[in-house]
Structure formats: C-alpha cells, structure tokens
Amino acid sequence: MTIEISAVTRAAKGTGASRRLRRSAKVPGVVYGAGKDAVSVEFDMKALFMEFRHEAFHASILTLNLDGKKESVLLRDYQMHPVRNTIQHIDFQRVSATEKxxxxxxxxxxxxxxxxxxxxxxxxxxxxxxxxxxxxxxxxxxxxxxxxxxxxxxxxxxxxxxxxxxxxxxxxxxxxxxxxxxxxxxxxxxxxxxxxxxxxxxx
The missing domain is CATH 2.170.120.20 (Ribosomal protein L25, C-terminal domain)
Known part of the structure; x- marks a missing residue:
C-alpha cells in the first residue's frame, strides 16, 4: 500500500502563524533528516486526516509530494486537539535508502x-x-x-x-x-x- 501526501513550503512561522493556518483548514508541519535542512511545510487538513486515520500511515514509508518534488518520509510526531480530534502539528523524517x-x-x-x-x-x-x-x-x-x-x-x-x-x-x-x-x-x-x-x- 503506497500512501502519498501533498504539502507546500510555508514561510510564516511561530504560534500566531500556525493558529492562522489552522483557521484556514491547514496543518503546519516540519520535514527533517537525511542530512538536509529542516523545512517548514503545510498540509490540507482534510486530505491529511483522510490518510492519517489509516493504520499504515503510522508505520509505513510515505511519499511526500513537497512543492511538486517527491521524497520518502516517515511519520515521527504529531499533536492532536484535545477536543476536536484534529491534527494540530505534524513532523516527518526523510528516509535514506542505505540507513536502517x-x-x-x-x-x-x-x-x-x-x-x-x-x-x-x-x-x-x-x-x-x-x-x-x-x-x-x-x-x-x-x-x-x-x-x-x-x-x-x-x-x-x-x-x-x-x-x-x-x-x-x-x-x-x-x-x-x-x-x-x-x-x-x-x-x-x-x-x-x-x-x-x-x-x-x-x-
């Protein structure tokens, strides 16, 4: 089962910027690892949650389409809203083909x-x-x-x-x-x- 998620790079950072993103049905996140700089990104809240609810999303190599460029990532961390059960923030780690x-x-x-x-x-x-x-x-x-x-x-x-x-x-x-x-x-x-x-x- 191959799961692909799409994201775009976000320039605005900080608590206020993240709050505005969530109000516009977006989820702030970070992609890091594999010897590259960490990148702040944003996801469509509904599309992300549709994949997030599957068990495989939490323990599989995912395909991240970031600004049109695809790379392999793993889900590493996330925060959920305590009442609404929506994703507040999500982190992904890039995966190397040669490292365990x-x-x-x-x-x-x-x-x-x-x-x-x-x-x-x-x-x-x-x-x-x-x-x-x-x-x-x-x-x-x-x-x-x-x-x-x-x-x-x-x-x-x-x-x-x-x-x-x-x-x-x-x-x-x-x-x-x-x-x-x-x-x-x-x-x-x-x-x-x-x-x-x-x-x-x-x-």
Missing amino acids: IHVKVPLHFVNADIAPGVKVGGGIVAHIATEADVSCLAKDLPEFIEVDLANLEMGHSVHLSEIKLPKGVEFVQLAHGADVAVASIAKTRGGAAAAAEEATPAA
Whole structure:
C-alpha cells in the first residue's frame, strides 16, 4: 500500500502563524533528516486526516509530494486537539535508502479462537503489547507483524523470539537481550472461581 501526501513550503512561522493556518483548514508541519535542512511545510487538513486515520500511515514509508518534488518520509510526531480530534502539528523524517530506521510496527494477532488455552481451557487472550520497535532498511519495513496464537496454551505467553519476522527485519528489544512477552492466555474470573471450588474439599 503506497500512501502519498501533498504539502507546500510555508514561510510564516511561530504560534500566531500556525493558529492562522489552522483557521484556514491547514496543518503546519516540519520535514527533517537525511542530512538536509529542516523545512517548514503545510498540509490540507482534510486530505491529511483522510490518510492519517489509516493504520499504515503510522508505520509505513510515505511519499511526500513537497512543492511538486517527491521524497520518502516517515511519520515521527504529531499533536492532536484535545477536543476536536484534529491534527494540530505534524513532523516527518526523510528516509535514506542505505540507513536502517527504527519504527514502531503494529502487531496483528491471529488464530486466537483456535488456541488451546481459549478453545479448550476457556481462557482469554491478554494483549501485553500492540506494537513493537523494529530495525530495518526502508525497503524492508513491514506494514504490520503477524503474531500466531494457534498453539498458545493456558498460562503461557508468546515472546518476541517466537515471532517470525520478514527478511531484513529485527526487533530492537530482542537485539538488546530483552525477550519480552506480547500476549498470553489467562483464566477468566469465572473459570478461576470454578477451579477454586473444585480444589476446595466439601465440608
């Protein structure tokens, strides 16, 4: 999935200028990185939000059309209005084809319904993490990472080391020796109570 966003360079800077931009349905932003100067830009608020609402916008290489010239960028930061749910400011980082990037990628959990801990044990899946930090070249960046729960037993967890990654991609935490859990199956409250009753001898 290729996402392209359009922007124009903005000359006016500062809080007052940004406020005027927002009143005219524009979003102020900055593009930086790849050894080039940072550039202040502005986006059409509606067109930007239409792309922003997609999950892929937050963890994919985007194509920025700035003043007619295209370059590859990553979303790095944004501020939302606390009430209106509109984008107040947004930052993008230019991407180099030869340098590895660190990006938080969404985790998509599959086969929870057939996991033994759920199907047989009657447990529920607890999502300990919904995204993970990966390191890779821009061309290898996955839109999401699939976590297969098909063999997960009651009381067990899935760790980063057990997740199959695309070629050229690695988990940052795992590379630093932190094999954290991302999902587990636990007993439901009702199941725990029933188990306790079974374990208690009759009076």
